[in-house]
Amino acid sequence: MIEQHYNFAFLDERTKKRIRRALLKAVAVPGYQVPFGSREMPFAYGWGTGGVQITASIIGQSDVLKVIDQGADDTTNAVNIRRFFERTTGVASTEKTREATLIQTRHRIPEVALTEAQILVYQVPMPEPLARLEPRRRETIKMHALSEYGLMHVRLYEDIAQLGAISRAYDYPVLVNERYLMSPSPIPKFDNPKMHMNPALQLFGAGREKRLYAVPPYTPVRSLDFEDHPFEVQKWEHACALCGATESYLDEMIVDDQGSRLFVCSDSNYCEERRDAGHVGTQLAVTLSSVLTHQSDCGIASERGAA
């Protein structure tokens, strides 16, 4: 059922062209936030309007679209956005990461490595990585122009001095092409290393804040850290209860009144493919005390290792 009352992919062609021009600029200056004339969309601001506008501007008849939210294809917002494009473009959609040419995501990078033939579109709530340190745009624009990122380093240092570790678990700041400080969007820092030298084109859209930015294929992306406190990602003592994966990002679910936890892959397609290939997890939840001992052991050990 294709919606006949609107243009292909909802936006009119002139608007799409303007967005594509802004995207070209973003690709030419990796990590730089390009202001663009963001439009009101039939989605609420904060619910993916930036990503939707990018996808609408670059999607073509031959594309195969995948939409994920929190790594999963069947969360309500992902379903809603995928339906919107099915209705307004008639383009094929898929849940399989490998089959997709265009992937719109919120908060995750798929576990399966991407290819040169794919574009990853991120939904971004707050594109300005310095916003929590300096809320005024007038100031942060100057700071970016001058590569004045000392404030961010001081902030990370203060975390280490006061808490023993950098207290950023997601939206962990990165330096793109050794020039622009960039928000990777609220992906867990677990996903940050996947951005580095990725063969796929990565596009970022912030509709409410009216900014676009990009990481072109094979661009260096470095998570900020210190020599004596190197960047590290989240680790789990538990494997995925469904597919037994030990390398993936896990969601934690509370499954009974005693607070037992079940750890399951956040990337639902990755988990499904592994199960189809015959991998099986324990199918078991773990008790809360076991979660706490394991994770704290792991945490302290890595902190000591780093110190």
Added chain:
Amino acid sequence: MYVAVKGGAAAIESSWRLLEAQRRGSGSIAALSVSQIREQLSLAVDRVMSEGSLFDPELAALAIKQASGDLLEAIFLLRAYRTTLPRLGYALPLDTARIALLRRISAAFKEVPGGQVLGATYDYTQRLLDFALLAEDSLETQATVSTPAAQPSAGQSGVSDRAPTVPRINDLLANEGLLETPLPADDAPRADLTREPLMFPADRALRLQSLARADEGWLLGMGYSTQRGYANSHPFAGEIRRGFVSVEMLPDELGFVIDIGDLEVTECQMINQFNGNRELPPQFTQGYGLAFGGGERKAMAMALVDRALRADELGEPHVAPAQDEEFVLSHGDNVEASGFVQHLKLPHYVDFQAELELVRKLRAHHAEAALSQADKPGAPSQPTQELA
């Protein structure tokens, strides 16, 4: 065997059906028509048009019906519709001196040329619930008062043919030099908030565009704060006028001005004290507000905030939130604000998981530090081990 939660698509479809049932309410009560909303909830329609940035009473009424009376949702619906409309051109500035008046008051002068017209206002109603309105289905007495509202639809005779010129009080003051005259627009084309992102610093034209579509409640609070000492503006309501004005365009291919229709607007011009500086003698300054229909509260609040935001231009010290244009303008759009506040309803499992892991790690670190502290002689008693 655990099965992951599925069924987002089915849940959404059920939600649509429930929403429709909630909107309709009891089937034993007659359905509300769009024309009833348009005629009988006209101030709601006016607000939705102002903040939805689209003058279309019928669609605004439809949006209110569809949104079950949630005006912010209705504003969002109208904005999402207007974004699909082409920008055909720019009208000439409205001439609000040529107006078919519905209401006009000045708090600065007792008598003004053109006279004061109280018009329809809740100001002197004593706010007693009118229980007579409870009686349903009885034919309410038809208001027989004739207002210009009934007239503009009459064919070709637009406001321009009929409306007398009612000079603005500000113009009268400006003639005497007591009031600053607005800076003439330079030749550069005006920025358009709906086409380009708002960047700072913004000029006054852009600020006013932003304020015109800003949330009434936000402007009311901001304007109110300037009256309570957060930026002293000593305002007088120089003039508030409500009426019909004509919209005129000068199409390139015609070369002459054409009248394309009438709009009902409420305009507020605040007059504020200004002590002068080295270059300028003491004089009055102005703040400006404009809203569709009878949006008088909005227009007044907007005028206060406009004046406060002129601090830079007038060389006043920055002391209050209402003078900070980036703060005021970035947070005044209720479509943006409502979306972002409510996006917290979206799943954040992944980020929360990241935070869980971090907080557990930091707590373990904290507990270990406390333990090693307790081992030292003379240390305070051992803290409770919370992780056991």
